[in-house]
Amino acid sequence: MPVIEPADGHRYTTSGLGRALAVIDLLAERSPDMVGVSTVARELDLPKAVAHRILKELTANQFVTFDEGTRRYRLGSGALAVGLAALRAIDVQAVTNRHMRRLTEATGETATLSMRQGWVRVYTDQVLSPHEIRMSVTLGSRHSLLAGSSSKAILAALPDAEVAEYLAGHELVPLTAATITSVEQLWADLRQVREQGYAVSQGERQAGAASVAAAIRLASGEVYGSLSLCGPQNRFSPRLLAEYGDLVADAARQVSAELGYQPAATPAPAEPEQGDRRRVARRQAARSTTDQSESSSAEVVVSQK
Template sequence: MDQAEENGSGSKGPARSGIARALAVIDAIARSPQAQGVSMIARETGLSKAVAHRILRELVNGRFLRFDETTKVYRLGPGALGIGLAAMRELDVPAIAHRHLVALSERTGETTTLSLRQGWSRVYVDQVLSSHEIRMSVALGSSHPLHAGSSSKAILAALPDGEVDDYVAHHRLDSVTDATITSAGALREEIGRIRALGYAVSSGERQSGAASVAAPIYGAAGQPIGSISVCGLQDMFTRSRSRSLGDQVIAAAAAISADLGRRPPGSTAPAAAPPRH
């Protein structure tokens, strides 16, 4: 068997093992927003159609994939889902995120926090305190609604429109301070701004005299699971400084999301190695 056949593509190149090719197929299907046929999977993975079809058949037999006889497309099967759930149980999000919180606090000089979503609220699970003598701190384990404060709004804005609609329709927008958003219309406008910027800002909305900037973090499947924030005294968070902090929070949130297994939107499974000449 020549090297082109070992590679699985139509060109000569370094061979990939059968396991590597099977994993590339599973990865391509897992990353796609919709079920895929064999031609698309072959294109995404750089495999020949014949090799892709053989691997797909074996993965279906092993229950890692499901095949729809009517539409001729493949989806993840119970075997793959079981592995994914086991991996999620093993993830320690605070431990993974902590070094990023430390680095962000050192860069900004402010307290940084990590919140995780719990249903229609979010909970503070970690913080790195500012080195300033006068600094902000949060109560770890405390729960807060998704409309009050930057950490909450960052999560809410990252949810699909349907979930945002559910929250607005079925939850009272109670005030936490005089600055809390309590109008459904104002909250929807704020969500639009957050989505455009990529980060949320709060000025006394959850705690009077405090300000914060937050961005969402995502799990491997692309779902928002929490947020990180930089927080400090309200007087120190000017508009221009909040913009600068927003860029830094976005970068830190993206790094945490990548460590949790999320790929940048639009990325695909690794293609076959390029041919040698």
């Protein structure tokens, strides 16, 4: 069956159902922004009449809501009900365990899953290393968010205001000689975690142990917990820390995607609807002479920066 492949990279059949799913997916990606018929037609390469008919049908079935004032659409209560049902059917631990097994097979080290519970995290699953000398964790044990890669990955994924609130009410107590005990140093470490996508620990929570970890998010964007690889510190060279960190970060991204999380995309400029196009054209015409006269000086300014 023929398919269409819009700019978002998803592929849909050209059947009526395929087109309707494409429209729903586009509205989900643009949420919470509302989208007009022209934008839907352009993004999915559909005739405007077809896009309008699909949106009307989805609106009639409450999958989509129409705003009379703006003449734009967004997802409705029907889509919410289906989404919540899908979330209830997801087994986070089962989804994550598949990726943990792959990580252990690829690296030979123990993979762990931690779940955030308020201001602590709890180990909920692990896949043990096949090595005779290996790391293992106590499932159900609770740990602060201050020391170790699994903790720092969760903390770094929280908004700055929550991090500041946590640090204001919790003392940085050293667990080992390597534990970070300076608030300034911890903030610097958290910024690095955000930049590189994973956290690193070399003996911070447990002497002689090393680990890398990355945060897992739910569909809502809430931080569920973290995924990690851990083992004896002498097996985690700087090169392997970076290599394993990338593997864990990629696995955490895949898990988050399977749980429904979609990173916020840079919003595309909204296409002017028919009523706005004439005003846009008039403004562009009024600026054209000025733009031409200033173009050469603008180029000089850019080249000097």
